[in-house]
Amino acid sequence: MPVSSPYRLVDIDHALHTILAHSPLLPVESVSLAAALGRVLAADVAAPVNVPPFPAAAKDGYAVIAADTSRRRQVLGEQMAGRVGDLTVVPGAAVQITTGAAIPPGADAVIMVEQTTPQGDWVEIESAVAAGNEIRPVGEDIAAGEALLPAGATLGPAEIGLLAAVGLAQAPVYRRPRVAILSTGDELREPGEALLPGQIYDSNRFSLAAAVAQAGGAPAPVGIAIDSSAALGQALLAALADHDALLTSGGVSMGKLDLLKPILEAHGQVHFGRVMMKPGKPVTFATVQGKPIFALPGFPVSALVSFELFVRPALRQMQGDRGWRRPRLQVTLAHDLEHDAHRTEYQRAAIYVEAGRFLARSTGHQGSGRLLSMVGANALLELPPGSGHLSAGSVVSALLLQAIGD
Amino acid sequence: MPVSSPYRLVDIDHALHTILAHSPLLPVESVSLAAALGRVLAADVAAPVNVPPFPAAAKDGYAVIAADTSRRRQVLGEQMAGRVGDLTVVPGAAVQITTGAAIPPGADAVIMVEQTTPQGDWVEIESAVAAGNEIRPVGEDIAAGEALLPAGATLGPAEIGLLAAVGLAQAPVYRRPRVAILSTGDELREPGEALLPGQIYDSNRFSLAAAVAQAGGAPAPVGIAIDSSAALGQALLAALADHDALLTSGGVSMGKLDLLKPILEAHGQVHFGRVMMKPGKPVTFATVQGKPIFALPGFPVSALVSFELFVRPALRQMQGDRGWRRPRLQVTLAHDLEHDAHRTEYQRAAIYVEAGRFLARSTGHQGSGRLLSMVGANALLELPPGSGHLSAGSVVSALLLQAIGD
Numbered sequence: 001m002p003v004s005s006p007y008r009l010v011d012i013d014h015a016l017h018t019i020l021a022h023s024p025l026l027p028v029e030s031v032s033l034a035a036a037l038g039r040v041l042a043a044d045v046a047a048p049v050n051v052p053p054f055p056a057a058a059k060d061g062y063a064v065i066a067a068d069t070s071r072r073r074q075v076l077g078e079q080m081a082g083r084v085g086d087l088t089v090v091p092g093a094a095v096q097i098t099t100g101a102a103i104p105p106g107a108d109a110v111i112m113v114e115q116t117t118p119q120g121d122w123v124e125i126e127s128a129v130a131a132g133n134e135i136r137p138v139g140e141d142i143a144a145g146e147a148l149l150p151a152g153a154t155l156g157p158a159e160i161g162l163l164a165a166v167g168l169a170q171a172p173v174y175r176r177p178r179v180a181i182l183s184t185g186d187e188l189r190e191p192g193e194a195l196l197p198g199q200i201y202d203s204n205r206f207s208l209a210a211a212v213a214q215a216g217g218a219p220a221p222v223g224i225a226i227d228s229s230a231a232l233g234q235a236l237l238a239a240l241a242d243h244d245a246l247l248t249s250g251g252v253s254m255g256k257l258d259l260l261k262p263i264l265e266a267h268g269q270v271h272f273g274r275v276m277m278k279p280g281k282p283v284t285f286a287t288v289q290g291k292p293i294f295a296l297p298g299f300p301v302s303a304l305v306s307f308e309l310f311v312r313p314a315l316r317q318m319q320g321d322r323g324w325r326r327p328r329l330q331v332t333l334a335h336d337l338e339h340d341a342h343r344t345e346y347q348r349a350a351i352y353v354e355a356g357r358f359l360a361r362s363t364g365h366q367g368s369g370r371l372l373s374m375v376g377a378n379a380l381l382e383l384p385p386g387s388g389h390l391s392a393g394s395v396v397s398a399l400l401l402q403a404i405g406d
Numbered sequence: 407m408p409v410s411s412p413y414r415l416v417d418i419d420h421a422l423h424t425i426l427a428h429s430p431l432l433p434v435e436s437v438s439l440a441a442a443l444g445r446v447l448a449a450d451v452a453a454p455v456n457v458p459p460f461p462a463a464a465k466d467g468y469a470v471i472a473a474d475t476s477r478r479r480q481v482l483g484e485q486m487a488g489r490v491g492d493l494t495v496v497p498g499a500a501v502q503i504t505t506g507a508a509i510p511p512g513a514d515a516v517i518m519v520e521q522t523t524p525q526g527d528w529v530e531i532e533s534a535v536a537a538g539n540e541i542r543p544v545g546e547d548i549a550a551g552e553a554l555l556p557a558g559a560t561l562g563p564a565e566i567g568l569l570a571a572v573g574l575a576q577a578p579v580y581r582r583p584r585v586a587i588l589s590t591g592d593e594l595r596e597p598g599e600a601l602l603p604g605q606i607y608d609s610n611r612f613s614l615a616a617a618v619a620q621a622g623g624a625p626a627p628v629g630i631a632i633d634s635s636a637a638l639g640q641a642l643l644a645a646l647a648d649h650d651a652l653l654t655s656g657g658v659s660m661g662k663l664d665l666l667k668p669i670l671e672a673h674g675q676v677h678f679g680r681v682m683m684k685p686g687k688p689v690t691f692a693t694v695q696g697k698p699i700f701a702l703p704g705f706p707v708s709a710l711v712s713f714e715l716f717v718r719p720a721l722r723q724m725q726g727d728r729g730w731r732r733p734r735l736q737v738t739l740a741h742d743l744e745h746d747a748h749r750t751e752y753q754r755a756a757i758y759v760e761a762g763r764f765l766a767r768s769t770g771h772q773g774s775g776r777l778l779s780m781v782g783a784n785a786l787l788e789l790p791p792g793s794g795h796l797s798a799g800s801v802v803s804a805l806l807l808q809a810i811g812d
Contacts, residue, residue: 004520033597034627037616051775052606080633082593084604100593100704102604114410141706141775149781157620157713158780161613161706165606165777169598187488187506191439192575198490198508200458200571207567210443214563221440227486298506300547300567307563327809329759353735356763369457369547371571374564375555403733403809 007261007273007284012344015275015285016310019294022271022287023314026175026244033164036155038216039173040320045149047166050139055103057081058134062094062116062123063107066131072122079104094123103135110134142166152322174320177217180239181208183224184232184251184260185298190224203371204249204296204303211307212247215315227251233263240291244318247311250298260295264288278345279368280306299368305346308380308401327400331358331381333392341388348377351404360398378402413667413679413690418750421681421691422716425700428677428693429720432581432650439570442561444622445579446726451555453572456545461509463487464540468500468522468529469513472537478528485510500529509541516540548572558728580726583623586645587614589630590638590657590666591704596630609777610655610702610709617713618653621721633657639669646697650724653717656704666701670694684751685774686712705774711752714786714807737764737787737804739796747794754783757810766804784808 010018028042057063063079073094079085081100089095089106097103097110108131117124142148148162155163155171163171188202189195202224209219220243225235232251239246251260261284264270268288275283279302284295294311296303308326316324331351339345349360360381363373379398383390390396416424434448463469469485479500485491487506495501495512503509503516514537523530548554554568561569561577569577594608595601608630615625626649631641638657645652657666667690670676674694681689685708690701700717702709714732722730737757745751755766766787769779785804789796796802 033612034615037619049601053601054604056606081591082604082633084602100591100606136775141773142778148778153781155616157613157616157710158777158783160616161609161710162777162781164597164609164612165706167595167597167599167601167607169596185487185506189573190575191570191573193573195455195459195573196490198460198488200462200506201573203567203570206439206570207563209440210561210563210566213443227488300571304563304567330762356736367547369542371564371568372548372554375559375568377564400809403806 005274007270009274009276010272011276012309015272015283016313018271019285019292019310019314020317022285023292023318024290025320026177026318028172029175030170031173032170033160036160036163036171036173039155039171039176040216041149041151041153041155042172042174042320043151044147045163045168047142047144047146047148048168049166050144051142051165052136052138052140055138056136057097057099057101057103057110058136059110059112060099061097061110061112061134062125063089063097063104064094064109064111064125064129065089065091065107066109066129066133068092069128070125072119072124075121075123108132108135152320154321174318177245177315177318178243179212179217179219179315180243180246181205181212181219181221182235182239182246182248184227184248185224186227188224203300204298207300207304207371208247208249208296208307211304211312212315215312216319216321217315227259229259229263232259233267236263236267236288236293240289243291245291245315246293247296248293249296249303251295260284264293264295268293276343278340278343280309280346281343283310285310297368300371301373302368304374305380308399309346329358329398329400330395331360331379331398333390333394333396334359334361335392337362337383337390339383339388339390340385342385344385345383346380347383348373349379349381349398350376351379351398351400353404358398358404360396378404411680415680415682416678417682418715421678421689422719424677425691425698425716425720426723429698429723430696431726432583432724434578435581436576437579438576439566442566442569442577442579445561445577445582446622447555447557447559447561448578448580448726449557450553451569451574453548453550453552453554454574455572456550457548457571458542458544458546461544462542463503463505463507463509463516464542465516465518466505467503467516467518467540468531469495469503469510470500470515470517470531470535471495471497471513472515472535472539474498475534476531478525478530481527481529514538514541558726560727580724583651583721583724584649585618585623585625585721586649586652587611587618587625587627588641588645588652588654590633590654591630592633594630609706610704613706613710613777614653614655614702614713617710617718618721621718622725622727623721633665635665635669638665639673642669642673642694642699646695649697651697651721652699653702654699655702655709657701666690670699670701674699682749684746684749686715686752687749689716691716703774706777707779708774710780711786714805715752733806735764735804735806736801737766737785739798739800739802740765740767741798743768743789743796745789745794745796746791748791750791751789752786753789754779755785755787755804756782757785757804757806759810764804764810766802784810
């Protein structure tokens, strides 16, 4: 009887669902705003204060009484932003004021400086204004109590600015997943060293570390484990001690030296060991000590595509992101495409807009070792099983990896 | 005569062109692959080696002679990845081989393990294969001398993996711009402190630092400068000594205390002091000691929008990115929109796909202090001067800030 894998081929949705069910939310920590970029908020935030907290001048100019009809007014002094004066505006008078300064008592409007002509201690007013003119009322930008950001929001520049604007110096966020990254294989050599016969350079540890960082995790490359059960088991347990998840590449297909699955079985539970997809069929997912372990294939493209489909969602969920799904678009093939007739295939493509339509062009030879096929790709085409041939003009689903446009 | 600005209103394209002409490319440095994510390559990279460097097994199985017709073959031993054996395949024989291992002398094909039945020291072969079957020829993934990445490429996971795969441990990249960030204004208070009357919290320093980091720069918040010429001038010169660019917010409109422009004039050259746009009209650009200084308005939305339009392109260009432009799309308004009739207005919007069209929905009240209008926005609508009213269904241009989809 031919050799066959003891692992059932599971479908992609089942695999993702299983992974998400075993990727626990990490603890909450407090970070300063300077360290908050890209972090995910762990609690709803409402505004503790009004912004502005006082009626403020929206422009540089003069604080006046709107109903006052005097063309020339006496300038009583200056009210500057951040300084509190003791000036009160009365009919026939005005107070010079700078943007952001509190409106002095008595005044109910600001006339912008461009509509005035200063004359010594007096100012000539060009035109009448309504009460409230160029005054930012209390809470105009943000009202005290207003909901600002929901738990699960990823903090970008605007969100961080909002927290600062209401006086919050710290934000409660989920911890970033600390991800140990282990390459396996006796044939792997460090870049920068000379290759011996039979050796190749390890690339997955570097590409996966970058992918982990892009997904908001803290990558910790822990080296290359050689192909021995003892070495692998030891490396695995050591990595788990200090990290929230473990990412391996290589060592999961069917050879005699693909030792990883038995070791995972020995120390924990293997949830699946093969997925009905291309590339990425040998993707294996296990938990050991309650922590997720992603054993990715060794071919560089297989490793990155399966990272994108399975690991990134888990890492985003672990750090509290509820909207981790990549956007999907329907796109039109710019040319004929051959694909796998039996497994869903993820092909790398460049999506562009032409005459209001999304067109997809392949990035070339899609071999699972050919990393060049990922360069210039802004999407993965999801090609379901079928005849194995799609004609130019066919509409397929694409998983967007970055913004597209002209 | 009414007070007016001495600075000519320039148009947006002129402003951007001027900025780019004064944003010099930074020096080149070498970084390790672990530190290369997001950096911009400073030289074309061609492959110094073939990948794979030897004919390699694409699958686990048996190395055989394709023309051999024996159904049962004697297994001479194992050829494992990374190890060099002394086995030679002869007719009637096979060598067990693992994925990635060098094909032993004599063999010209690999039969995958799933098509075999092992029987002690023998293996039964299910079906014949052609020469070259499951063998990855030398240079299949990357051919020595092949162009891999051009200067100007931004290094993501795949690009970093490519460099590693050909043995390069370091990459030549442009230095990240070190950007000093200074807030100005006596009214500004640090988040976490208590507000005194007339004070508000500084938010720009935090939002702009995050925006600089997102643009690939190294932000260095250098504090709040109070509204005095001496303090501002000193802060400016100190910041320039250690940084490649300076970003200020506030202090550029027309009030008596808007001191920044005269100080910039005194120490260098102000290239423009007002731009025909909304928000962001007071945006000022100067060079001092050959370094770019961006003096942004103080209102939080004005600061972030003008960062996006003017500072991000400069920072990307300084670090060698030739493709720094945000993608633009034509989008359809989902509802009526009021906008500025005289200046191009940038309104924050959420773009989504519906029935194959891009629709744009405003993020609400567009006040230049209202940071909430940037939350949930994935695009800036570019609304040219006109009637000031656009009806639902109108098609406008949108600058994409992130990927969009369903």
